[in-house]
Amino acid sequence: MGRGRVEPSLESAKPVKDNSSMPLIDQYHRPVKDLRISVTDRCNYRCAYCMPLDEYTWIEKDEVLTFEEITRLATLFIQMGVEKIRLTGGEPLVRRDLEKLIAALSPLPGLKDLSLTTNGSFLAEKAAALRAAGLRRINVSLDTLNPERFRQITKRGDLEKVLAGIFAAHGAGLNPVKINAVIVRGLNDDEIVPLIEFCRTNGFSIRFIEYMDVGNANSWSLEKTVTKQEILQTINQHFPLREVGRMDGRAPAIDYQFLDGTGDIGIIGSVTEPFCATCTRARLTADGKLVTCLFAQEGHDLKSLMRRGATDQEICQVIRSTWTVRKDRYSDERWENLRSGAGYQPKDHRKIEMITLGG
Ligand code: SF4
Helix, strand or coil: CCCCCCCCCHHHCCCCCCCCCCCCECCCCCECCEEEEECCCCCCCCCCCCCCCCCCCCCCHHHCCCHHHHHHHHHHHHHCCCCEEEEECCCHHHCCCHHHHHHHHCCCCCCCEEEEEECCCCHHHHHHHHHHHCCCCEEEECCCCCHHHHHHHHCCCCHHHHHHHHHHHHHCCCCCEEEEEEEECCCCCCCHHHHHHHHHHHCCEEEEEECCCCCCCCCCCHHHECCHHHHHHHHHHHCCEEEEEEHHHCCCCEEEEECCCCCEEEEECCCCCCCHHHCCEEEECCCCEEECCCCCCCCEEHHHHHHCCCCHHHHHHHHHHHHHCCCCCHHHHHHHHHHHCCCCCHHHCCCCCHHHHCC
16 A cells, blocks of 8 residues: 555656755655764674775774764654664664664654665674563674575675574564675575575565665676566566555655565565665764765765754754755666766775665
8 A cells, every 4th residue: 555666767857956844855856854874984794895904994983973963863763754764884783872873763753664784694692672672673684594504605604694684683673684685796605595585475575775886895787686587587477576666755765565465575686677866865874964965075074063062953054955966877877878888987986884874
């Protein structure tokens, strides 16, 4: 119910002028509705597609936003239209006492949805406390069910711990427990069906995400992307599906239900079916930079502003002036270039690293 496919239509959109009495919308009439907050850039894994091993400079501890600062900014973003907040990292559960932040955010008036994306490695210990603090649902990244491959991808991860975490989250009442799987040709494209069987058997949801060129660390090429259509085809051969559409018209995933009624999946066609036209996501890095696109080169420093004693009104003004000039449509442009044969080289576009930005 209430789900409809919204097709991108940026080409027909006309730029708008800022006016502080107007609702906060960007140059393509997109409101700010979702905020992804990275609570740390630290991670216990070293996945090659996320972590630029040699060059990365960690954010200094005292540059990381405190829970009070995050809560203050979250409150202001909600006042400006944000309805959903997702906590990310690095790995968010390496941040000590994260449940205290959940407890501060979950009752904020106007916040309709609070979620967390984790690699799952500390979830077995943390799931009950997160649930008790007010978290309702959770996403766990899991690209393989093969322990050796898992170790190869993460460099130091233990699949058993992640699986235990997923079951602990389910047992603690987090619902849905969603598995996020990035499918890379030649790496884990033989795991689409096993991952679905795992989720269907155990009552988890799953979202497949097309592999893309986030950050500067991964050696992405279009050939490595298993497309949404290929993923669908593979699934349909084993478990026939019907399309349901996008949740609330803005969600990146297109949802499908299995015809036998056992579960559902989502597929995010980040590369071949970009959704910039409905992108209402702002991002906050662990050191307090407001970033308006996953592929941005830089952010706008809200932390320094706060620490210099800015009032709420002054911070809101900077958020407003950043969002109202937003013209980001990176994925649309990448796909246009790829489709037209104009070519696209990820290395020509320097971006904020995924471990800083939280994906
Ligand atoms: S490329 Fe940028 S604007 Fe487009 S959907 Fe992704 S984050 Fe949003």
